[in-house]
Amino acid sequence: MLRLKCVKAEGGREKRRREVYPAPDVPWCPILSLARSTSKPLITTTWTFLTPNVTPSHAHSPTYPSLLQVAVRVRPLTNEERQRGCYRILEVQDDNMLTLMNQATDRNDHLRQKREKDKHFLYDRLHGEDSTQKEVYEDTTKPLVQDVLAGFTATVFAYGPTGAGKTYTMVGTPEQPGIMVQALNDLFQCLNDPSKISKTKISMSYLEIYNENIRDLLQPSGTLDLREDAKTGVIQVAGLSEREILTTKEVMRLLTKGNKERTCEPTAANKTSSRSHALLQVNVRKSAIKGVGEEVKVGRLFMVDLAGSERAKQTQNKGKRLQEGAHINRSLLALGNCINALAEGQAKFVNFRDSKLTRLLKEALSGNCRTVMVAHVSPSHHHREETRNTLVYAERAKKISKKIRPTVLDITSHVTHYKQMIKELQEEVERLKDKITDNKQDCHSGLSQQNTEKLHAIKNELLEKFREQMFLRNKLIDIDSNILALSMELERQNLVVSEWEAERTRMERCRTEHPKGPHGEEIIDMDTDKEKDEDSEDDEPEEVTQAWEDLLYLQKEKQRYSEMRETVQQEMEEVKKCSQSIEETLPNTITNDEQKEIISLLCKVHELEIQKVEMQSEALIKEYELQRRELVIMRYDRQRSLCDQIITRQRQMLDEMHQHMPPELLELYELYQMEAQYATADRDGKYDAHNLLRCHSVLSLRGSTERLPPINGREPEKLFDRPARRHSLGDEGRTESVLSLRSPTSSAGSGWNSLPPLAQYRPSLVSAHGRHSALHYPSDLPPSRGSRPSSDSSSTSMPTIALPTSPNLYTSSAKSEGVPHHLPPISATR
Ligand SMILES: Nc1ncnc2c1ncn2[C@@H]1O[C@H](COP(=O)(O)OP(=O)(O)OP(=O)(O)O)[C@@H](O)[C@H]1O
Numbered sequence: 001m002l003r004l005k006c007v008k009a010e011g012g013r014e015k016r017r018r019e020v021y022p023a024p025d026v027p028w029c030p031i032l033s034l035a036r037s038t039s040k041p042l043i044t045t046t047w048t049f050l051t052p053n054v055t056p057s058h059a060h061s062p063t064y065p066s067l068l069q070v071a072v073r074v075r076p077l078t079n080e081e082r083q084r085g086c087y088r089i090l091e092v093q094d095d096n097m098l099t100l101m102n103q104a105t106d107r108n109d110h111l112r113q114k115r116e117k118d119k120h121f122l123y124d125r126l127h128g129e130d131s132t133q134k135e136v137y138e139d140t141t142k143p144l145v146q147d148v149l150a151g152f153t154a155t156v157f158a159y160g161p162t163g164a165g166k167t168y169t170m171v172g173t174p175e176q177p178g179i180m181v182q183a184l185n186d187l188f189q190c191l192n193d194p195s196k197i198s199k200t201k202i203s204m205s206y207l208e209i210y211n212e213n214i215r216d217l218l219q220p221s222g223t224l225d226l227r228e229d230a231k232t233g234v235i236q237v238a239g240l241s242e243r244e245i246l247t248t249k250e251v252m253r254l255l256t257k258g259n260k261e262r263t264c265e266p267t268a269a270n271k272t273s274s275r276s277h278a279l280l281q282v283n284v285r286k287s288a289i290k291g292v293g294e295e296v297k298v299g300r301l302f303m304v305d306l307a308g309s310e311r312a313k314q315t316q317n318k319g320k321r322l323q324e325g326a327h328i329n330r331s332l333l334a335l336g337n338c339i340n341a342l343a344e345g346q347a348k349f350v351n352f353r354d355s356k357l358t359r360l361l362k363e364a365l366s367g368n369c370r371t372v373m374v375a376h377v378s379p380s381h382h383h384r385e386e387t388r389n390t391l392v393y394a395e396r397a398k399k400i401s402k403k404i405r406p407t408v409l410d411i412t413s414h415v416t417h418y419k420q421m422i423k424e425l426q427e428e429v430e431r432l433k434d435k436i437t438d439n440k441q442d443c444h445s446g447l448s449q450q451n452t453e454k455l456h457a458i459k460n461e462l463l464e465k466f467r468e469q470m471f472l473r474n475k476l477i478d479i480d481s482n483i484l485a486l487s488m489e490l491e492r493q494n495l496v497v498s499e500w501e502a503e504r505t506r507m508e509r510c511r512t513e514h515p516k517g518p519h520g521e522e523i524i525d526m527d528t529d530k531e532k533d534e535d536s537e538d539d540e541p542e543e544v545t546q547a548w549e550d551l552l553y554l555q556k557e558k559q560r561y562s563e564m565r566e567t568v569q570q571e572m573e574e575v576k577k578c579s580q581s582i583e584e585t586l587p588n589t590i591t592n593d594e595q596k597e598i599i600s601l602l603c604k605v606h607e608l609e610i611q612k613v614e615m616q617s618e619a620l621i622k623e624y625e626l627q628r629r630e631l632v633i634m635r636y637d638r639q640r641s642l643c644d645q646i647i648t649r650q651r652q653m654l655d656e657m658h659q660h661m662p663p664e665l666l667e668l669y670e671l672y673q674m675e676a677q678y679a680t681a682d683r684d685g686k687y688d689a690h691n692l693l694r695c696h697s698v699l700s701l702r703g704s705t706e707r708l709p710p711i712n713g714r715e716p717e718k719l720f721d722r723p724a725r726r727h728s729l730g731d732e733g734r735t736e737s738v739l740s741l742r743s744p745t746s747s748a749g750s751g752w753n754s755l756p757p758l759a760q761y762r763p764s765l766v767s768a769h770g771r772h773s774a775l776h777y778p779s780d781l782p783p784s785r786g787s788r789p790s791s792d793s794s795s796t797s798m799p800t801i802a803l804p805t806s807p808n809l810y811t812s813s814a815k816s817e818g819v820p821h822h823l824p825p826i827s828a829t830r
Contacts, residue, residue: 068342068365068400069372071125071140072098072391074379075165086380090387092128097121100388121391123398129379133172137182140372144301145186147370148284151297155304155364156183159335159394160376161386162308163270169374170278170305171259179374180280180303184251187284187301200286203244204251206258207237209356210276211327216241217258217278226359235359242283255280267310267321275324277331277357278305302364306332306357309386331355336393338365343399365400373397458582459602465579466606472572473610477617479565484624486558491631493554496547499638500540640676647672 074090091099100119125139144154156179158166172178177185184204191200206217213223219241227238245251258280267273284299307328334354341350342365352362364371375394377387586599647669654661661669 068397069124069140069370070375070394070398071127071136071372072121072123072375072377072394073127073131073136073165073169074098074129074377075168076129077379081378081380081382084382086382088379089381089384090377090379091118092126093120095126096123098123098126098391100384100391119388119391121395123375123394133169133176133178134182136169136374137179140374141179141183141303142186144370144372145183145190148187148282148299148301149190149286149297151286151299152370153300153302153363153368154370154372155302155361156372156374157302157304157306157361157364158374158376159306160308160390161378161383162267162273162310164308164376164378164383164386164390166308166374166376167272167274167305169376170303171255180255180305181252183301183303184245184255184282185248187282188248188251199288200284201244202246202285203242203283204254205237205240205242205281206254206278207240207281208262208276208278209331209360210263211324212331212356214240214356215261215276217261218243218254220261226356228359235362237360263324265321265324270308274305274307275321275328277307277328279303279360302361302369304361304364306335309389331357334358335361339393339397339400342366343396371400455598458586459599462579462582462599462602462606465575465582466602466609468575469572469579469606470609470613472568472575473613475568476565476572477613477620479561479568480617481620481624483558483561483565484621486554486561488624488627488631490551490554490558491628493547493550495631495635497544497551500544500547502642504540640679643672644676 074092077086077088089101091101093099098121100121102118127136127139141156144152144156147154158170158179160166168176168178170178170180172181184202187202191202204218207224208215208217214226214237215223216239224240225238226235228235243254245254258278262278263275264272265275280303282301282303284301285296286299287296309329309332310325331354334351335358337354338350338352338358338361350366352358352366358365363369373394375390375397377383377390379387583599583603586596651669
């Protein structure tokens with residue numbers, strides 16, 4: 001302990017004497033750092049220097065009395081002040097005493113001098129106008145850096161009126177770095193000392209209080225709130241970013257960044273006036289092995305650059321600047337009040353809550369913290385009042401005393417500590433024992449681990465195969481629906497062609513029987529069959545020609561899809577086989593029941609998916625079946641109407657020839673008529689006992705007469721109302737009476753053209769599969785006529801396209817081939 005004492009004043013100047021003796025409450029320890037020359041010792045102030053090995057535990061650490069250290073720095077007169085003729089009112093006597101001279105600059109003005117005496121102020125350290133940044137740092141902050149490394153909390157803050165040089169001291173310039181930069185540099189240098197076997201982490205945060213709002217200078221966003229721990233009373237800034245720093249370069253970068261963010265505006269008093277209080281916090285966490293334990297010291301260094309107190313008149317601030325100044329002054333007033341209260345020993349009643357600044361500096365002023373205040377003053381007579389106030393405050397602050405102790409999270413070698421260690425070791429032994437036992441089981445678990453991996457592999461493989469199967473199945477459904485659609489279209493076009501063929505045969509017969517036209521015009525006699533054929537082809541309506549072309553194209557497409565189907569089917573069989581073989585090997589590869597269950601569930605899910613797809617496919621096929629049935633019914637209707645015509649014609653002939661109807665023929669006519677009625681009623685869903693009875697009664701009435709009404713004019717037909725039927729394959733909402741096709745008058749004569757044209761079917765076919773290109777007609781189709789049968793080969797000949805989907809349709813055509821066309825056998829068509 002070194003105590004330096006001012007003992008006597010001689011001739012207006014105090015004489016100082018140095019006394020060294022150990023402090024009563026601190027064990028003797030060597031002086032490690034003394035940041036002042038011994039030739040100019042401190043006066044009236046007691047400095048306590050702690051050695052690094054004095055690191056008592058937090059709970060049992062002794063406290064040390066500490067007074068708030070006050071240093072004063074007088075800045076040089078600025079060029080402007082010199083130009084304005086400002087004179088100095090401050091005189092630095094030595095390192096500690098400062099004299100504020102009276103108004104009279106003229107030393108010979110004795111009258112004035114008597115009236116107003118010079119005022120002397122004593123401080124812990126005084127820095128005159130010619131002091132360097134390094135000197136200021138070494139006298140004020142360097143000792144704090146050592147304390148921080150020893151686990152103390154320390155604060156250095158710059159106080160003073162605006163333009164007095166606070167920012168210059170704290171931040172400095174790139175050429176003349178201030179306290180902040182030098183302190184951090186020093187910290188890093190101490191840590192880089194290889195003799196110190198310790199692990200240290202340094203982090204920093206930087207904030208400003210602007211207009212009573214706290215802002216993060218390293219990560220600027222919104223304003224931050226202060227939180228006070230109800231138990232410990234520690235004040236923290238919620239959401240403040242903390243950056244760990246590893247190099248001095250990084251420190252410089254962060255500091256520069258933070259200072260750029262700081263609110264700084266020119267005023268009349270200072271061109272670079274800081275409009276906010278800036279607080280840089282450096283945390284040092286130092287851990288060192290100590291015996292069997294580890295000692296962690298947590299030191300904190302706060303470096304505060306306060307905004308300067310200002311008088312509105314002097315700064316000539318208006319508006320926003322004036323408002324800023326008011327906030328600055330209010331917070332500084334609160335700080336001054338705290339300093340006053342603390343200096344008077346009323347620490348219990350100090351109101352720190354008046355401003356955010358005092359709340360943040362609470363610990364620095366009254367808590368467990370070494371604090372250095374660097375008061376700044378201007379030597380100019382212009383700032384006499386502010387200078388005097390500052391010096392008075394600084395003097396008062398000097399009286400603030402407190403007790404401090406380091407923050408040491410101590411893990412020292414204590415009996416309880418050893419007990420704890422033994423307990424932990426025992427636990428570790430138990431844990432290791434358990435591990436050994438587990439290791440034996442690990443062989444099993446290793447196997448199960450292997451099993452799990454195998455299971456994953458199998459699962460993935462199976463899933464892959466299932467996916468492939470699904471893809472191929474969907475492809476098959478797609479192909480099937482295309483084939484179905486093509487079949488439908490083929491039938492439809494067949495119908496168009498066969499209608500026309502029938503019509504043409506009828507016309508030819510008419511021509512042969514009646515060489516004159518209906519209006520007596522000459523029918524041109526054809527010389528050869530070829531000529532006839534060519535002529536008949538010329539008469540062929542465009543729709544029929546189109547239908548022939550469509551038939552060829554559709555047949556080709558159908559063939560193509562059938563081949564594609566075969567390939568896909570084969571692929572699918574292969575994939576199926578593959579997944580089946582995986583499933584079969586499962587019992588051998590997987591022994592775990594749970595895993596087996598997972599795989600079987602997976603397979604089940606896949607099966608269900610397949611079933612779902614198959615059902616969808618069936619639904620699609622059923623829909624097509626229904627549509628196909630419509631076409632078949634149309635064909636039957638047309639066939640029956642032809643039969644009706646034939647029978648009617650035969651009956652007319654018999655009538656004309658006055659021939660008596662043989663009874664068996666009469667019976668057949670009746671039967672035919674009745675059957676036709678039943679069939680129609682059955683198909684249209686009108687078949688019931690009541691209608692049947694009526695039908696019978698009508699027919700029996702008719703049967704009693706010798707002469708029968710013509711078949712095609714039969715009345716029982718009217719017994720059953722047949723509503724118009726909707727073509728399921730036609731355009732949306734288009735209805736067409738199928739009855740019209742059945743009617744004897746329309747069926748043969750105009751039946752073919754009563755069908756909707758091909759174009760009307762095409763959109764539905766295309767849209768059903770979304771494949772517009774599928775039915776695009778290739779431009780290089782072979783000439784259609786080459787493949788079609790000649791018109792005279794058979795009166796009811798059908799196109800030579802094999803359609804397995806409707807064999808009945810082609811039975812009639814096949815059977816009718818080669819049968820003389822003047823007598824089509826009714827029984828054959830039936
Ligand atoms: N010791 C010094 N040596 C040389 N120039 C100095 C010194 N102190 C201050 N100055 C200069 O005086 C001017 C005002 O200083 P500074 O901005 O640091 O004042 P301040 O107290 O921070 O003011 P404010 O409270 O308005 O922010 C600056 O131009 C600065 O460079």
